[in-house]
Amino acid sequence: MTDLLEVTNLRKAFGDHRVIEDISFSVPEGSVTVILGPSGSGKTTLLRSLNGLELPDSGDVRIGEVSVDFAQVRPNKRGRLPSDQRAKMAALTARSAMVFQSYNLFPNRTALQNVTEGPTVVQGVPADQARQDAVELLTKVGLADHVDKYPYQLSGGQQQRVGIARALALKPQLVLFDEPTSALDPELVGDVLRVIRDLAAEGWSMVIVTHEVKFAAQVADQVLFIDGGVVVEQGPPAEVISNPQNPRTQDFLRRILEPI
Incomplete structure (x- = not known):
């Protein structure tokens, strides 16, 4: 199976705080990689670095045929590349789509308009x-009857499913999910997980x-x-x-699965 995503020696620091330290991994095409870790471990920074929402200090990211050496990507004095x-960077970003934990929908646009944007x-x-594509995608995520509703008329779970449809509408090679259920009430989590x-x-x-x-x-x-910006353990779920x-x-x- 061909690797769609390849990450090599990725590093990122905010001031003196090193958030990501020498992370490397690959994702075969058609597969699912899950990143676990405690709060503050660098998970979201790593995810955002994969499509340039965060600019790593060094390391390489390749998605499909597009590869970026971040050591060579340096803004000028005006903060522009x-x-x-x-x-x-635009070519790398175009290969993936992000589903955010806070939905990030346009509040003044319907579900359909958010997906077609x-x-x-x-x-x-x-x-x-x-x-046409948007209606098909909203139907796929169980929102066929909600295409003309605005975000404030939708539950959190429905908004997140609009967010998933919006990401898929870009026809990305890689879909990135940043804690897609963390902002949801417990009873709404299952609908989003079923879609994923x-x-x-x-x-x-x-x-x-x-x-x-x-x-x-x-x-x-x-x-x-x-944990601590490094990959502590990696492998199939049966092992990790x-x-x-x-x-x-x-x-x-143990803390997650066996809470006191």
Whole structure:
């Protein structure tokens, strides 16, 4: 199986605080990688670094045929990237789509308009085609009866499913999920996880940051446990979740799966 995503020696610091330290891993095409770890371990920074929402200090990220050496990506004194570097970053960003934990929907646009925005404005897809695709995607995530509703008329789980449809509308090679259920009431979590599980079954390539350990065990092809900005343990869920070898991984999972 060909690797769709390849991450090599990625590093990121904020001032003197090193958030990511020499992280390397790969994601085969059509597979699901789940990133677990405690709060502040660098999970979200790592995820955002994969599509340039965060600018790493060094390391390489390749998605498909587009590769970026972040040691060579340096803003000028005005905080802007040179045109060639900006083009390379745009090409990397275009290969993936992010589903945010806080939905990030346009509040003044309907579910349908939120989903058509990216294809029409960013990718130049004709409006009629974008609308047809959006209706199909909203139906896929269980929102066929809600296409003309605004975010304030939707539950948190429904808004997050709009967010998933919006990401898929860009037809990305890789879908990135940043704690997709962390902002939801417990009774709404299952609907979102079912959608993600269905996408995994369809063969979408995904990287998921989540605290839903039991879900990770069901859907992941590989699991990365990150702590202190480094990969502490990595492997299939049967090893990392069911039979962890590192004491830090063992302690984390015990606290999650066996709360007092």
